[in-house]
Amino acid sequence: MARAALLQMTTGIDPQANAAAIVDGVAQARAGGAAMLFTPEMSGLLDRKRERGGRLIRTEEEDLVLGAVREAARREGIWVHIGSLAVACADRADGKWANRAFVIDDKGEIRARYDKMHMFDVDLATGESWRESNAYAAGDEVVTVETPLGRLGLAICYDVRFPALFEALGRARCDLIAIPAAFTVPTGKAHWHLLQRARAVEASAYVLSAAQAGLHEDGRETYGHSLAIDPWGEVLLDMGGADGGGTRGEGAQGGAGVGFVDLDPARIAEVRKQLPSLANRRIIAK
Template sequence: MTRIALFQSTTGIDPSRNAETLTGAIASAAQGGAQMIFTPEMSGLLDRDRKRAAGHIVDESANPVLAAVSNEAAKNGLWVHLGSLAVDAGEGKWANRAFVIDDTGNIAARYDKMHMFDVDLDSGESWRESNAYRPGDTVVTVDCPVGKLGLTICYDLRFPALYEALGRLECDVIATPAAFTVPTGKAHWHVLQRARAIEASAFVIAAAQSGYHEDGRETYGHSLVVDPWGEVILDMGEGGPEVGFADIDLSRIQTVRAQVPSLANRREIAI
């Protein structure tokens, strides 16, 4: 068994306070015996006011939240999947970037969110990520304590081609950190996470933002761990901020792939 931790947060508009919360969660995860902790999308800053947020969005080399998390990872000898931070990507654009940090505090992998959330919801919410963010264009995997980890972020969840690519790369685990809205979360969060786990015959680990945030938004919560058969083995509900734990049996992956060999049986389909 491999013990993992998930941090379900209610990230605010002050990066220094968010960094303190993150480092406390990392320490709690280590004390609980986890080998790796997963945090949500936008763990360092969640602010829909882009003018106000701009003063805090810097190159990753100068990001104080990334530095604090890296130091805490090394201090506790714990791997961290930092779900994402907003970083300066140059040419007037930002990147929504995930980091995998090893147990010495070094960055083992980076992934920039590919799919931008540009939508008008019936609730009246309107989001235009592409106005500020530059999408990534690279599929990323990394070897870590949970085996081969595939990286995605939030809205990526709705694009099966990315998960098919990670399945072809035989990922053991796929991370889907998120800040899902409440309407879309209630409708689609659980079913999509379970579907992606089944399709890739892999564990899905989805650390999520939860609750009412300083910038006025509300997020759905329900951080999940789903096994390769599609069974939910952890659902953290709507609470937070809090750290949850799950023990995952990586041998389950090969058992499921033997029972339903969809990855081995897939064929190219011409359109």
């Protein structure tokens, strides 16, 4: 068994405050016996007013949240997956940022980076309108990395709706996949649990999805319900949201905080033997 921790957050517009929340989460995860902590999408800054928020976005080398988390990981001796940070890209002529995930080892070293591939450009029936591609550049690389929990595949939020990425992660025989998110409430109520469970089943892998939850300083509301799902699609941990509804697992509480889940590597082999969909998969010609 290996223990993972998920940090559910209500990230605000002050990176220093957000960094402090993550550092505290790192300490709680280590105290709870976790080998690795997972945080949500946009852990360091969540601000829909891009002109205001943009003044605080830095390159990796200058990002205070990334620096603080690397130091905390080294100090506590724990791996951390930062679900994503808004990162300035000095080499981009168009000035667009990256929505970038980081995997940090227990020495504070960055082991992997992943830039979100699919941009959230939608107009919802509630009147909410989002154009992520106006400010962020899409990534184009499938990323996996070896961790104390096994081979980890990386995705971010809206990526969950695009099966081709998860087919690639399945072919890479990932043991677990991280899908950190800042899901809206309407889309979360409709599709969050459904999509997360489907991705676990089709990859025959654990899915760990740390999420943003509640009413944020910039006025948005996010769905929450950070999840841990086993390779058979069973929900092991649901931390709930503003609506409550956390159904099982250590740390289900509805708001911000740390939840824990124990992962059994033998469960992956058991499911893949019982239902060998990865072995049976065929490549469909275009």
